Amino acid sequence: MKYILSLFIIFFSITVAAQTKVSGIVVDSEGIEIPYANVMFPNSSEGTITNEEGRFYLESDSTYDILSVTLIGYASEEIKLEKKVNYDLKVVLNEGEELDEVVLYVGKQPKKGNPAIEILKKVWAKKRQNGIYLFDQYKYDKYEKIEFDFNTIDSAFMSKNIFKGMEFIFDQVDTSNVTGKTYLPIFINEAVSEVYGDNKMNEKVERLVGNKNSGFNTNQSVISFVKDLYADYNIYNNYIKLFNKSFVSPLSKTGVDVYNYVLTDSSYVDNKWCYNIVYYPRRKNEMTFKGNFWVNDTTFAVKDINMQVSKSANVNWVKELYIEQEFEVLSDSVFLLKRDYLLSDFSLRKKEESRGLYGKRTTVYNNYEFDKEKPKSFYNKRVDPYNELIYNRDSTFWDQNRLESLNDDEKGVYKMLDTLKTVPKFKRLYDLTTILVSGYVEIPKLNLDFGPIYSSFGYNEAEGIRLRAGGRTYFGPNDPWRLQGYTAYGFKDKKFKYGFSGKWLLDRKNRLIISGGTRRDVEQLGTSLTSSSDVLGRSFASSAIFTAGSNNTLTDLNLTTFGIEYEPVKNLVLKTETNFRTLRSALPEDFNLDYVDPDAPGGISSETKQYDVNVSLDFTPGRKTTGYGVERSNVNSNFARLYLVYTAGLKGFLESDFNYEKLQFYYRQPFQLGGIGRTITTVEAGKTFGEVPLSLLSPIPGNQTYFSIFNTFPNLNFYEFVTDTYVSGQIEHNFNGRLFSKIPFLKKLDLREIVGLRAVWGEISDANIALSAPAGAILRAPTDEVYYEYSFGIANIFKIIRIDFNFRGNYLDIPDARPFSITGNLEFVF
Structure with a gap:
C-alpha cells in the first residue's frame, strides 16, 4: 500500500x-x-x-x-x-x-568563416552599450528566492527508517523542469530588495526591504553561504565566477578557444528577430558550459540564454549546474535582465542515479528607473544591519512584493517545516547536525553551549595528554554579549589551565565592542609573524600529536587583555588594546627564555613580565559576513586584508620589564586569474625598536607539524630564525587541474596542481642577541641571503586530500636543517 x-x-x-x-x-x-x-x-x-x-x-x-x-x-x-x-x-x-x-x-567547428562567431564579434563590440550601462544612474526592485531540495525521491528512499514518523514531508514531492528528477523542498528563503547604482561614480547599494524563510529564521549562515556561492555574475564578462572558480563565459572574447559555436536558427522572440547559437566545449575537463542563446539581430543583445556545466568539469560535489537568464526589451535598443535562474545538483557522486541536494536561486528584476541622481553620501550611509520589521513582514507585504508567485509545493514547505520542527526525531537529527557543523553541544535550558568538542583532546611534550572542556553563553547567533571559557589538564605536568573572555556589543550600527579576558596555558609561540590578540586563541602546533623533530619550544603563558574596537566604515575596524603577559619556558631543561637582568638574583631572569598597549587598523574590502551580534562569521574567503598594528611596551607599569616599540604590517590578496586558477599572496613586514629578550622578538614561523599551513615555512623548525626586523612574502597558486586535465591518464582523476614560493629576510641586533645569551640557543636571522622554500602540491585526491612536497632552498648547513618535507590536509572544496 x-x-x-x-x-x-x-x-x-x-x-x-x-x-x-x-x-x-x-x-x-x-x-x-x-x-x-x-x-x-x-x-x-x-x-x-x-x-x-x-x-x-x-x-x-x-x-x-x-x-x-x-x-x-x-x-x-x-x-x-x-x-x-x-x-x-x-x-x-x-x-x-x-x-x-x-x-x-x-565535431570541432572552424573559427574562420563561422557565421556564429561573426555574430559573437558584434556582441563583444556592443556589450557595454546594453542594459543598465546605458544610463548614468539606475534603480530596480529585486526579488530573490533560494531553495534547497532533496532529489531523486523514490519509494525506496521514502521507506527508509530515518523517515518514520515524518512521512508527511513527502506530500511536497515535485519534479524538476531542468533534470526531470523528483525532489522534495526542504528550505526556502525569500528576500525583497531595492538596488540603486551610479555608473559615473561606480557605486552600488542594495537595501533589504523584506526577508522570510521556512522555519529556520536563525540560519543566517546557510543563507549567506548560498548567496556567496551563487554570487551575482554578468554573462557578458569573460569569466563567470561560481563556487570560487572561474568558468569561461560563452560570450567571452576567449570563448572561441574553448567553445564550438554553431548558428542553428533564427526566429521572432517576443517580437524581436533573433539568431539562435548553440555552443559546447572543445575539450573535456575544462571550466566551460554548454547550451544556446538567442541574440537580437540589430542591438546584438542577448534575449535568452541557458548554460549548463559539463559533467567532466573539475568541480567537486556538483553533478549538475544549470543557468537560465531572460532579458526584457525596454525599448528598441535597451535589453534589461528580467529573470535569472540557477540550479545546482550537489551529490557525492556524479552518476545519473545518485541522490543529492538541489540548490536553486531564482532572481526576478522589475520596476527599473533611470537617471535619478543621488549624492555619494546616499551610497556610503551606514544602516542598521538588522531591522526586526524587515524579518517579520506579514502576508499582505509578500502578496504585493513577490515578483514571482510561489507554486503550491513551495507554499506547502512553510507549513511542512513548521510541523517538522515539532517532531522529536527530526529535532534530534537537526541537533546532531548542528553539533557536527558548529562543534558545540547546545544546552537550551541554561542558554549555554558546551565545546568546541574538536578541542577536547590534544598532546604536546610539556603537558603530555591534554583534556579540555569549555563552553559559552548562547541565547542565539546574534547575541549582543557573549562569555566563554575553558579549563584543561595535562597528565604529564599535572597542571590545570584555564581561559575566560567576554565581549559586549555597545553599538550595533558602528560595531562598538569592548572585550577582555585572561588565560593561563601552555602555548607554542612564534607560529605567526603578525601578533594575535585573541585571548583564547591557541595555535595548532600547541596540540599537534605528531611533529617533525622535537617540539620542546613551548611557553608557559599568563595573559590578560582588555580592548575596544570600532567600525566607522564597513570592513574597517579600528582597535586599541592593552595586555599584560607573563612568559616562561614550559620545558626549561630543553628550552629556556632566560635573559640578562642586573636586578635579578644572579643577574639572570627566567620570566618576562610585560605590559603592552597597541593600536591597530584592520581593513578587509570585499569581506562578507553573517550575523549582527557581537560575533560574526565570514561567509567568503576571497577578500583582501590589510592589517597595521603599533605596539608599545611600558616598563615599570604593573612591574613590566621592558620599554620597546613595534610596527607590523600584513597584506593578503587573493587573485582569480581567469581560466588559469587562483592565487593567494601575502606580504609581511615588521620592526622592533628597543632591546627585548627572545620571548618578545619575532621568530620566523616554522611548521613542525605534518599539516599544510599557509603563511608558515614547513621546512623551518620553531625558533630556527629569530628577528627584530623582517620582510616576508608568500605566494601560492592553484591551477585547478588545468595542467593535469591535458594528461590522458590523469584527467579523469580530477587532480589539481598547486605551486608555492615562500621567502623571508630578517635581522637581529647584537644587543638583542647579547640580552638573550643565557638562553643557550644560537639566535640567528636570515640576513646574509633571503631564506626561501618552494613547493609542489597535488590536491583533490579522492576529492578531499591535499599533499604538498616542500623543498628548502638554502641555509642547508644549519644543524638539524630539514631540506625536504611532506605535509598534507583534508580539504572540502568545490
Missing part, C-alpha cells in the same frame, strides 16, 4: 506542474550516444541540447504533440508525442545532409 501511495504522490506531482514533459536519449545508428543534439518543440523557442551522455529533459507549460531532434551532419527526426508526459524516449539519428545550402559542421 505504501509503495502504491508513493507512486501516486510522485505521479500526481509530476503531471500537474506542466502540460508537456519529455526525456530520453539520442543515439546514432550504431547505438552510440550523441552529445549536444538540438531537442526542440517545433515552431517555438523552447528547447534544450543533449548532455555528454546524449540524454535530455524538456518541459513546457504549453501542450505539444511533436518533438524535433536535429544535429548538423544528421538527418532530423520528428517524434510524435502520444501523451503529455513521455519519459525514456530513444531517438535514433542517421547520418546525412538534409539541406544542401547549409555548410555542415561536425
Whole structure:
C-alpha cells in the first residue's frame, strides 16, 4: 500500500506542474550516444541540447504533440508525442545532409568563416552599450528566492527508517523542469530588495526591504553561504565566477578557444528577430558550459540564454549546474535582465542515479528607473544591519512584493517545516547536525553551549595528554554579549589551565565592542609573524600529536587583555588594546627564555613580565559576513586584508620589564586569474625598536607539524630564525587541474596542481642577541641571503586530500636543517 501511495504522490506531482514533459536519449545508428543534439518543440523557442551522455529533459507549460531532434551532419527526426508526459524516449539519428545550402559542421567547428562567431564579434563590440550601462544612474526592485531540495525521491528512499514518523514531508514531492528528477523542498528563503547604482561614480547599494524563510529564521549562515556561492555574475564578462572558480563565459572574447559555436536558427522572440547559437566545449575537463542563446539581430543583445556545466568539469560535489537568464526589451535598443535562474545538483557522486541536494536561486528584476541622481553620501550611509520589521513582514507585504508567485509545493514547505520542527526525531537529527557543523553541544535550558568538542583532546611534550572542556553563553547567533571559557589538564605536568573572555556589543550600527579576558596555558609561540590578540586563541602546533623533530619550544603563558574596537566604515575596524603577559619556558631543561637582568638574583631572569598597549587598523574590502551580534562569521574567503598594528611596551607599569616599540604590517590578496586558477599572496613586514629578550622578538614561523599551513615555512623548525626586523612574502597558486586535465591518464582523476614560493629576510641586533645569551640557543636571522622554500602540491585526491612536497632552498648547513618535507590536509572544496 505504501509503495502504491508513493507512486501516486510522485505521479500526481509530476503531471500537474506542466502540460508537456519529455526525456530520453539520442543515439546514432550504431547505438552510440550523441552529445549536444538540438531537442526542440517545433515552431517555438523552447528547447534544450543533449548532455555528454546524449540524454535530455524538456518541459513546457504549453501542450505539444511533436518533438524535433536535429544535429548538423544528421538527418532530423520528428517524434510524435502520444501523451503529455513521455519519459525514456530513444531517438535514433542517421547520418546525412538534409539541406544542401547549409555548410555542415561536425565535431570541432572552424573559427574562420563561422557565421556564429561573426555574430559573437558584434556582441563583444556592443556589450557595454546594453542594459543598465546605458544610463548614468539606475534603480530596480529585486526579488530573490533560494531553495534547497532533496532529489531523486523514490519509494525506496521514502521507506527508509530515518523517515518514520515524518512521512508527511513527502506530500511536497515535485519534479524538476531542468533534470526531470523528483525532489522534495526542504528550505526556502525569500528576500525583497531595492538596488540603486551610479555608473559615473561606480557605486552600488542594495537595501533589504523584506526577508522570510521556512522555519529556520536563525540560519543566517546557510543563507549567506548560498548567496556567496551563487554570487551575482554578468554573462557578458569573460569569466563567470561560481563556487570560487572561474568558468569561461560563452560570450567571452576567449570563448572561441574553448567553445564550438554553431548558428542553428533564427526566429521572432517576443517580437524581436533573433539568431539562435548553440555552443559546447572543445575539450573535456575544462571550466566551460554548454547550451544556446538567442541574440537580437540589430542591438546584438542577448534575449535568452541557458548554460549548463559539463559533467567532466573539475568541480567537486556538483553533478549538475544549470543557468537560465531572460532579458526584457525596454525599448528598441535597451535589453534589461528580467529573470535569472540557477540550479545546482550537489551529490557525492556524479552518476545519473545518485541522490543529492538541489540548490536553486531564482532572481526576478522589475520596476527599473533611470537617471535619478543621488549624492555619494546616499551610497556610503551606514544602516542598521538588522531591522526586526524587515524579518517579520506579514502576508499582505509578500502578496504585493513577490515578483514571482510561489507554486503550491513551495507554499506547502512553510507549513511542512513548521510541523517538522515539532517532531522529536527530526529535532534530534537537526541537533546532531548542528553539533557536527558548529562543534558545540547546545544546552537550551541554561542558554549555554558546551565545546568546541574538536578541542577536547590534544598532546604536546610539556603537558603530555591534554583534556579540555569549555563552553559559552548562547541565547542565539546574534547575541549582543557573549562569555566563554575553558579549563584543561595535562597528565604529564599535572597542571590545570584555564581561559575566560567576554565581549559586549555597545553599538550595533558602528560595531562598538569592548572585550577582555585572561588565560593561563601552555602555548607554542612564534607560529605567526603578525601578533594575535585573541585571548583564547591557541595555535595548532600547541596540540599537534605528531611533529617533525622535537617540539620542546613551548611557553608557559599568563595573559590578560582588555580592548575596544570600532567600525566607522564597513570592513574597517579600528582597535586599541592593552595586555599584560607573563612568559616562561614550559620545558626549561630543553628550552629556556632566560635573559640578562642586573636586578635579578644572579643577574639572570627566567620570566618576562610585560605590559603592552597597541593600536591597530584592520581593513578587509570585499569581506562578507553573517550575523549582527557581537560575533560574526565570514561567509567568503576571497577578500583582501590589510592589517597595521603599533605596539608599545611600558616598563615599570604593573612591574613590566621592558620599554620597546613595534610596527607590523600584513597584506593578503587573493587573485582569480581567469581560466588559469587562483592565487593567494601575502606580504609581511615588521620592526622592533628597543632591546627585548627572545620571548618578545619575532621568530620566523616554522611548521613542525605534518599539516599544510599557509603563511608558515614547513621546512623551518620553531625558533630556527629569530628577528627584530623582517620582510616576508608568500605566494601560492592553484591551477585547478588545468595542467593535469591535458594528461590522458590523469584527467579523469580530477587532480589539481598547486605551486608555492615562500621567502623571508630578517635581522637581529647584537644587543638583542647579547640580552638573550643565557638562553643557550644560537639566535640567528636570515640576513646574509633571503631564506626561501618552494613547493609542489597535488590536491583533490579522492576529492578531499591535499599533499604538498616542500623543498628548502638554502641555509642547508644549519644543524638539524630539514631540506625536504611532506605535509598534507583534508580539504572540502568545490
